[in-house]
Amino acid sequence: MTDQTATPRAFSASVPLQGRIAIPGDKSISHRSLMLSALAVGESRVTGLLEGHDVLATAAAMRAMGASIERRDGEWRIHGVGVGGLLQPREALDMGNSGTSTRLLMGLVASHPITATFVGDASLSGRPMGRVIDPLSQMGADITASPGGRLPLMLRGLAPAIPFSYRLPVASAQVKSAILLAGLNTPGITEVIEPVPTRDHSERMLQGFGADLTVETDRDGTRYIHIRGEAELKPQTIVVPGDPSSAAFFIVAALIVPGSDVTIANVGLNPTRAGLVEVLQAMGGDIALLDARTVGGEPAADLRVRHSMLKGIDVDPAIAPSMIDEYPILFVAAALAEGRTTTTGLDELRVKESDRLAVMATGLKAIGVRVEESEDGLIIDGSGGDPLAGGAAIAGHLDHRICMSFAIAGLASKAPVTIDDIAPVATSFPNFEALLASLQQ
Template sequence: MAHHADEAARPRRFSAASALRGAIRVPGDKSISHRALMLSALCVGESRISGLLEGEDVLATAAAMRAMGATIKRGDDGVWTVHGVGVGGLMQPEQALDMGNSGTSTRLLMGLVASHPITAMFTGDASLSRRPMARVTDPLGEMGAEFGASPGGTLPLMVRGLQPAVPITYRLPVASAQVKSAILLAALNTPGTTTVIEPIPTRDHSERMLAGFGAPLTVETDPDGVRHISITGPCDLRAQDIIVPGDPSSAAFFIVAALIVPGSDLVIENVGMNVTRSGIVTVLEQMGGQIERLNERTVGGEPVADLRVRASALKGIAVDPAIVPSMVDEFPVFFIAAAMAQGTTVTSGLDELRVKESDRLATMARGLEAIGVVVEEREDGLVITGSGGAMLPGGGPVATLLDHRIAMSFAVAGLVSTSGVEVDDTRPIATSFPDFLALLDQVRGAGL
């Protein structure tokens, strides 16, 4: 995986851009790519996946599924074929599963292993090894899996699965699609009905895709809006052909860039518009951003559109905490939009950002201060006083703490800075968006 200590950091200064123009495609959705590989590997027969995100995180999932018996190949045409082992057919991996920087791979794969009679060792890079795993090991432990974790409940972590596992009903104490998904994946090979109760809706890619693969899944919403998601196992999955929509989290960097760089008019094609993920678009529109949805369609059960984004005068807002789960990964770049808006933007309910690849609230606050933005850090959010459209002073180097989204966010900030913004290391960007720097250069070139 990347980020080996012996590799030199790759700093880069991002300087002011004239209008961003043209049409681009962002990589495939990371959440859907992980799930497509995992579920295909649990089918009997051949699945084909087009548009898979080929970043390091997703490749870690592919390597883990291979290690547990699936045959996974990438064709010269970019289409991936997966021959699965069937639910219940996962094999004992011979080596530790290296998750790199991928929290999604780790938590979801722990769910898969939990209901198979195998033992797997999960390792990861320094950043991933600081992230909390108890939120997943607690419910999976109730199902009968055993865990040997490092002190503090982190990686490296050993999972010993149980077959047959025990079905549970589990109410999510924290809004987490990863915890929900881990339990549902464990349920596939567990006799009886397992139910996840979700008080606050989170991204629903797992439910959509499980249903698409033929899992016996039901979703009921009670009068209070609480979702009860159930799977009755053990069950068989049917091989599928999957087209992965463009990742809205990756699109967000270019949406914000086109909104804040004067004169921009940019089309971002094939963006996933799942309502549990598109909060960033809603909030930017509330600020006055011009984002037009073109060619709206449904692909593989997921809504997709092309987005035309034009430079806009943004106004500060108070972001409704209820929308946080649908844009939790987009706050770093949203803070850049807020820095360019007129007036003050207030965010709250962002405690979850403190346990991402870095403490994203603290890291963003320090970086914003370093480039001349007026920001106040609170326990659960940031308060940002915008420039009213005036260029940001710039500066740096900004410490990204090996966090891909923070690196890309400050690259966007550099486009509207007087002296440029220096990012201390661009290597982590490859975890989610390998083509980011090339695409940025392309749309800047089109605007010259």
């Protein structure tokens, strides 16, 4: 998983995209469903699980720590070990490219009396883990990381761990989730104070599995999340809705390729994740929500998206936590819009799989887009709907979202856009190219 041969791919101007597709399951919910099922007593069943490299890394890690996980007839069956029952893994846990797996599993291990070594690929090994190391160390975990708080790192858990109250210094669902997962096996009450709300999949799913978790919100919108430790989780049957971060690429593709009319089935629309749809609609995007419903405790709908003349806007930085992973593809939409799009408050993008602000700015300039990079965002002057120049080779930096964003840009370019290595896309969206091809028939 950590050594892949580069697979370049060129993406060219597209015929109108037409048809209906179903996207892979939500990655965030897939990770959490495996982890919590592995801590429940009894058998949980999961359908719609995203079967990309990132989620499979989580499955392999939970197996290594004692859970029984098997895939049968499209359904995943997990026999858990119970909270407190994780076993010492015999070998290092290979996280591949998955920052979510790494940070959340560090939280799980932190309050168990075991030692685990976390390793990953070159991209993941360059990402700092300090924002998770700090709170978990305060709970008693002994963490030895590589320089800069990076992988490889070794974590010695403490049981019983020390309950505490932690105010998130930056908006991060992964840090919040790591602390809550550590709190599962910590006696007493662990509190996370969240000044800026982030995706709440962990809270929803922990409550669904029977954890004693409460959320209070004050007048300023600050959330106080409390979890009572030494929990007993009950097995669940889970249906994973479609991943809005994966849907994002096809939403933008349909908006920018003339003549397109695409329906994307069963997209998760958790309000902490649906910021991109709101922003694109504000830009004039024709996105209709059909058959709104609840799937596995999460809001979902079918999205019908039709080609639209987008207009540049100033994107409110307050919406960033609800669409942080979707900014790369939003930048592509902005490149085809009429007028200027301004984004700010995106410091978080500099510590993702790559420095997504710098990488997107460089790549967009290479295909003819007027871009100005600031410390915490991009300013993009759009083409007014005219095709982009294209004709460049783009370095994806082993970042799946960068690769897919420029693949979509190629669909609205005069000359092909070549991605230096499309292989990282498999971490989150194994059938991305096949679905795209199905809409071009």
